[in-house]
Amino acid sequence: MFENIKFIRSVFHLKDIPKPSLPVVILCGRSNVGKSSFINSLFNKKNLAKTSSSPGKTRSINYYNVDDKFYLVDLPGYGYAKTSKKEQEYWGKLLSAYIVKVNDIVLAVHLVDSRHAPSELDISLNELLRYADLPYIVLLSKSDKLNQSEKSKVIKNTKQFFPELIQDENLFLYSSEKGTGRKEILSRFSKLFYLS
Numbered sequence: 365m366f367e368n369i370k371f372i373r374s375v376f377h378l379k380d381i382p383k384p385s386l387p388v389v390i391l392c393g394r395s396n397v398g399k400s401s402f403i404n405s406l407f408n409k410k411n412l413a414k415t416s417s418s419p420g421k422t423r424s425i426n427y428y429n430v431d432d433k434f435y436l437v438d439l440p441g442y443g444y445a446k447t448s449k450k451e452q453e454y455w456g457k458l459l460s461a462y463i464v465k466v467n468d469i470v471l472a473v474h475l476v477d478s479r480h481a482p483s484e485l486d487i488s489l490n491e492l493l494r495y496a497d498l499p500y501i502v503l504l505s506k507s508d509k510l511n512q513s514e515k516s517k518v519i520k521n522t523k524q525f526f527p528e529l530i531q532d533e534n535l536f537l538y539s540s541e542k543g544t545g546r547k548e549i550l551s552r553f554s555k556l557f558y559l560s
Contacts (some may be wrong), residue, residue: 365558366550368431369407374424378461382427387434387557388468392459392489393475395441396541399419402475403438404427405540406549413438425462433468433557439463442485463496470556471499473549478504478518478537482525490526500527501534501552508539 372382391399400413412428418524426438436513440457463469472493482490504518516533519531538545 365428365554366407367431369409369412370429370434371412372427372429372435374426376424376458378465381466382435385468386429386432387470388437389471389473389553389556390433390437390439390469390474392439392462392463392472393441393483393505394477394483397441397475397477399438399441399475400432401540402473402503402505402538403436405450405543406546425458430553430557433484434553435468442489463492463498469496469498471552474500474502475503475505475538476522478507478515479509480543481521487525500516501536501549502515503536503538503545505538505540507544508542509535 373380375381391402392400403413404410409429413426423440425440428436428438430436439462442456442459463472474486474489474493476486502522506521507515507518510518515537519535519537522535523529523531526535532548536545536548538549544555
């Protein structure tokens, strides 16, 4: 289980989505929220996803095949100020089109930086996921940067933005550095794809 994970391809247009169809788990969130680090830490593979100190590096839809059971799909990060307005609009439309039009999505993993309140773009993404009627979980990334009282505070604060979230059910603290939340997410994936 979770042994054979490989990068398949980068996609820039929906017509280039890989075949055969498999169930899809999407990763979405702001630029620099830690999606690549999440992939590497979750599967315990150092350089599976390329991490970068420059936000906004992921400009494509990146497909990973997990045990021929499902695709983990890393969507472009949004909200990076240094990209042009035109480019931001293009990626915003591609992201929205992907979420609404791809029928194989079984779960969305929305990463939010635990050190900051959800942004307007995070709120818009949440609305889009609900509009598309997709099951989703919110991961509060980089939680190793917080002390215990800050962790309690961020959980409470996030629930004010997204009242439907329940801690340890669809809201998790996550740290790629410390492995916090890893076991819970792997368990969620295993129930979805290996125990069904």
